[in-house]
Amino acid sequence: MRLIRLRDPAILDAPNDVVELLAKGNAPMVTKAPETKIVDKFRISCDGGEGGHPRVWLQIPNEHGWVECPYCDCKMIHKDFEGKV
């Protein structure tokens, strides 16, 4: 039980670190909004572009017309759904 108690504060510390990093990133001109891409296929690949991630294939569900890359949070919107999502 002691181990778990020791671990808990460590877990709680992590979000604080992230908040600090985000606060620094908020300095002028840094806007890290996830990218949005308009695509014309329902099956697309994403590799995150420069300094990206392993290529993954994503399937856009027909019902809402967009999918988010699990790696880089890039939002792929099918062109038929552009402006509707």
Ligand SMILES: [Zn+2]
């Ligand atoms: Zn991606």
